[in-house]
Amino acid sequence: MKLQLKIWRQKSADSTGRFETYTVEADEHMSFLEMLDVLNETLIHEKKEPVVFEHDCREGICGSCSMVINGRPHGPMQGTTACQLHMRSFKNGDTITIEPFRAKSFPVLKDLSVDRSAFDRIIESGGYISVNTGQAPDGNSLPIEKDLAGKAFEAAACIGCGACVAACPNGSAMLFTSAKVSHLGLLPQGAVEHSARVQNMVNQMDKEGFGMCSNTEACEAECPKEISVENIARLNRSYMASIMGSEK
């Protein structure tokens, strides 16, 4: 299939970007990123600069992909990262627009690559359980209800890609932050620090310049791991409780 690509090219963080148009010959069995590999090989052969895009595992789990395809983070397929998208989702003659995740807190570094280190700083502010190596009791000393463990798992399945932020009209990181707060807060091990964790992570999130949540739920719709907005409700509840009821 022959495709036309409109790709965002930006030399560096402080330079002005623009769309450039390329044509590429693709095969329906290729992954989307393999199609970009083919384009890059052609560009290199012509001694031009290849398109920079972030990628690593190419199986939908590392969270490196950070591109918006035809207006949607990670492209048209529900519950799918850009690297798992295959060209059979497109047809001969299509024009595909590819641009980086766009949010104030994710500055563009080059072409399709953005800086998502704000997410690391949110985790560093409290997204953990304070236990040193060697302090743990036997794993089976604390039974946890199967469904509760399942819920915690579903929140923990977040890959930290940032599609939720890119999808949100406010550039909010509520889905990301609430997924971590839920993962840890639902489990008895994480309950001890829950209030402090909620406050610290929300404060850090605000400090990083992420926007407020206005319940558009675009984050859930675009999340490649289909993390639920229920987590946001849980975070809001916990945040209120941590302000009103806590002695901190």
Next chain:
Amino acid sequence: MIKLESNIPAGELAEKWTNYKGSMNLVAPNNKRRIEVIVVGTGLAGASAAATLGELGYNVKVFTFHDSPRRAHSIAAQGGINAAKNYQNDGDSIWRLFYDTIKGGDYRSREANVHRLAEASKDIIDQCVAQGVPFAREYGGLLANRSFGGVQVSRTFYARGQTGQQLLIGAYQALARQANVGKCKIYNRHEMLDLVKVDGKARGIIARNLLTGEIERHAAHCVVLATGGYGNVFYLSTNAMGSNVSASWRAVRKGALMANPCFTQIHPTCIPVSGEYQSKLTLMSESLRNDGRVWVPKKKEDAVAIRERRMKGNDIAEEDRDYYLERRYPAFGNLVPRDVASRAAKVACDEGNGVSPTGLAVFLDFASAIERYGKAEAYSQGNTSPSEAQVTALGEAVVKSKYGNLFQMYEKITGEDPYKNPMKIYPAVHYTMGGLWVDYNLETNVPGLFALGEANFSDHGANRLGASALMQGLADGYFVIPYTIGQFLSGEIRTPKISADTPEFMEAEKAVQDRLAKIKNINGNQSVESFHRRLGKIMWEYCGMSRNAEGLKKGQQMIRELRAEFYKDVFVPGELDEYNPELEKALRVADFLELGETMMVDALNRNESCGGHFREEYTTEDGEAKRMDEEYTYVAAWEWNDQGEIILHKEDLKFDNVELKTRSYK
């Protein structure tokens, strides 16, 4: 020849580690505060080591080429993590996990290291649960287990098909906690390009800031490498695109030894190659072999018809199918270890019975499991004479609950529905058992340089069992290095802060800059990617699932020629002082071009078949691997000297507790 001291403590096997911990040198808290440690890599081994060393009070600098520590490739491990908890009351024990691992590794690993691994396995689960890792649980709220290949107990802990992700997030969060209190400083988007030695000891690294291209000098009292395996030397593998050997290889170029590099694991169940553009291969978890049956058509004309898309797998009658694993290995059936399953698939395809257009695929079929589960489910619902459609629907629901995410991944990649048609699978490079040579303290032959996780060679011998990589990475990081690093650092308490401005650092920095300029200035006509692909093809052809002396000699020669061509004709676009992924790739491929040759030399030296290393000249009468224990019960540790000569050093392996037997799964 360098004398390789394994430094295994004296005493009974089961007491070595305990006694050693009780008598080793300690570093007092006031001294820990003054000591700096560099950790390179933030996968399971690196993140767990850095976090734990930070908790102990050391000042840790952590380096990763990723944009966040959480993206390291440990994240992609699917199936699970082994531990000798015996929660299932099925006869498991530390001894049994030790024995299975030694046997599974085809008697080419160190007894003492493997026993320590089995001991630590129990603590790992406790630690991870306390961190909030959401392992699968039973209705009573206790931890669940499942089985993996090559063992007869149920000791694998898991978090659906995302165990690696959950364990890594646990370690990453522990690291984030230490970053928050300032004990760990994380350098994201930094790649180690050289090791710096001062007076023979590892004292720092040269790293490139991948965003600015700046070359930086970083000093510490010692250096810990946890930089993973080198499967990408084959170009196509289940590794992430960025996984590379460079940190380890730079250490080799500074005098460390690469042990058993030819021991690579080919995983039997991966999605087959679909075209020339293919960039990586995707694993389908070994857990699928619990229920999937592997087969090819018995008749060649049927296989040809399937390859030419005139027939489908479901069109082949039951009596015309060869369930070759069940036929050849009745005791373990579809759950034979990985090396055995992979070779059997290769044999089936070499005989002309492969089922994809390329001829390189076999079926993994869930029809029997769907029928079996469907009938059982109908029965438990009180339906004693269900229709075929009811059985299928109920059975598919059970299979979906067990493997849903894997089936979905398969369908996304291939566009075929694995509930209705058997999956097509083929072996692919997955893990490397070889790695930097280390002693019992996980210290290389360069004092002060340690290697953890997949980056070292020590625990898996010639073949790794499923769900053991996560176990080893976390054992090394959480429970081994925090103790053994003290053996080295206790001798350094009077050493002042190491300066990065000494001549040794300046020289190393200059050498890195020269190397970068050299590669950039070649300004040839071929892309880095094209060289990597060609290297991968040579490796797969001559050093892949089966090897012979003639092919290995030829392969070595071809790699030398390819390397010469690389340094004449590679083209790297962009500049040195900017964000330039092509440059990063060029440096990694340059190192793979040297490692690849070393692997050929190692495979040629080892005149036996063992584990993942199958030499066609050394087989038993029924085509199984034939070990040569008299001559090859040793670790082959290779030096790459300044003249580019590849020199062998040996560490003899002693087995005082297990008897060396022919591995049989029949």
